[in-house]
Amino acid sequence: xxxxxxxxxxxxxxxxxxxxxxxxxxxxxxxxxxxxxxxxxxxxxxxxxxxxxxxxxxxxxxxxxxxxxxxxxxxxxxxxxxxxxxxxxxxxxxxxxxxxxxxxxxxxxxxxxxxxxxxxxxxxxxxxxxxxxxxxxxxxxxxxxxxxxxxxxxxxxxxxxxxxxxxxxxxxxxxxxxxxxxxxxxxxxxxxxxxxxxxxxxxxxxxxxxxxxxxxxxxxxxxxxxxxxxxxxxxxxxxxxxxxxxxxxxxxxxxxxxxxxxxxxxxxxxxxxxxxxxxxxxxxxxxxxxxxxxxxxxxxxxxxxxxxxxxxxxx
Numbered sequence: 001x002x003x004x005x006x007x008x009x010x011x012x013x014x015x016x017x018x019x020x021x022x023x024x025x026x027x028x029x030x031x032x033x034x035x036x037x038x039x040x041x042x043x044x045x046x047x048x049x050x051x052x053x054x055x056x057x058x059x060x061x062x063x064x065x066x067x068x069x070x071x072x073x074x075x076x077x078x079x080x081x082x083x084x085x086x087x088x089x090x091x092x093x094x095x096x097x098x099x100x101x102x103x104x105x106x107x108x109x110x111x112x113x114x115x116x117x118x119x120x121x122x123x124x125x126x127x128x129x130x131x132x133x134x135x136x137x138x139x140x141x142x143x144x145x146x147x148x149x150x151x152x153x154x155x156x157x158x159x160x161x162x163x164x165x166x167x168x169x170x171x172x173x174x175x176x177x178x179x180x181x182x183x184x185x186x187x188x189x190x191x192x193x194x195x196x197x198x199x200x201x202x203x204x205x206x207x208x209x210x211x212x213x214x215x216x217x218x219x220x221x222x223x224x225x226x227x228x229x230x231x232x233x234x235x236x237x238x239x240x241x242x243x244x245x246x247x248x249x250x251x252x253x254x255x256x257x258x259x260x261x262x263x264x265x266x267x268x269x270x271x272x273x274x275x276x277x278x279x280x281x282x283x284x285x286x287x288x289x290x291x292x293x294x295x296x297x298x299x300x301x302x303x304x305x306x307x308x309x310x311x312x313x314x315x
Contacts, residue, residue, distance in 0.1 A: 006153050007125065009099040010136070010162065016099075017132035018125030021175060025119060031231050089155075096152040100160055105145040111161055111176075114184060120175040122162065137173050140164040151177070206264035213268065 004020035035044040048070060053062030072089075073081035095101065124133040140147065141164035151160040159178040165171075233245050 005120065006151065008097075008151075010122075010147075010149075011099050011101040012136065012147065013102075015132060015136070017129040017136075019122050019129070019133070020125055022121040022123070023118075024121050024174070029225065029228050031228055031235070094152045094157060096150040096157055100149040100151050100162070102147040102149045102162070104148050105140075105143070106148060108144050108146055108163065111146055111163075111178075115178045116161075117158075117177040117179055120177075122173040122175045133173070134171060137164045137171065140173070141168075151175075200261070203260055203264055206261070206268055210264060210268050 002022060005023050006021040008019065009016045010019050036042060037044060047061075047064040049062030049064060072084040072086075074084060075081050124130045136147075139145075140162070147162040149160050149162070151158050159180065161176045161178055163174050163176070165174050230245070236242075237244050
């Protein structure tokens with residue numbers, strides 16, 4: 001098992017137990033790019049130099065600084081800094097560096113996605129802590145609540161939400177760092193110019209039917225990174241000096257969707273059949289359709305958008 005990212009206590013009133021936090025995510029992409037010189041093909045290295053070295057001799061490379069020669073600095077006045085040593089930051093008196101004190105419990109539905117930041121696995125520190133851990137987890141699960149507190153790591157103090165994991169066989173708990181209110185931009189600045197329109201009841205019913213037919217249990221394993229696969233294909237073609245894969249241009253559309261109602265009916269999969277069901281009319285018999293076709297009469301229908309073949313052609 002990986003080393004814990006944070007170790008400490010969860011404190012709920014007079015109840016406390018030791019836990020360890022593990023980062024619940026990892027980068028899975030195997031495609032890694034480096035910066036290289038277009039002229040020589042050599043790897044580009046970034047070095048830290050003083051600002052004066054660049055300003056005095058912009059055409060000459062400055063002397064690289066040793067890691068131990070670099071400290072954090074806060075600009076309290078233009079061009080003037082106060083330095084902060086790592087040990088000084090470590091000595092700050094912040095209780096949440098070692099303990100998550102739960103200040104309240106909230107409904108799970110109140111934890112809206114825009115506030116959630118990064119997930120962590122929470123495990124008991126050892127077997128001695130397992131009883132208190134399991135009891136708190138079961139209580140959170142039955143009440144469908146999340147515990148909120150604060151935790152300090154990574155150079156700042158975070159709001160931290162603790163929830164029971166859904167899998168009772170594993171019996172674990174999840175933690176989520178959350179964004180502060182002031183970190184979220186005001187949605188009114190972006191939504192205020194949206195035109196206010198009346199929603200047609202028939203269109204709404206069709207939209208709800210479309211959602212119902214497309215609804216399924218969330219399976220994260222179904223989603224794959226197609227961009228990475230395409231980049232890998234490009235890289236392999238370059239390595240083998242093969243023709244580069246390019247995407248086929250989509251054929252121009254002959255017409256646009258007539259209106260929202262027609263688009264919804266088509267999406268639901270009914271076309272004329274759906275329209276007949278919505279209006280209470282029976283589906284015409286085959287002989288009637290043939291007669292109608294022989295007379296050259298055509299009803300309003302949508303032009304199907306051109307489907308991309310999904311195949312790639314060589315450049």
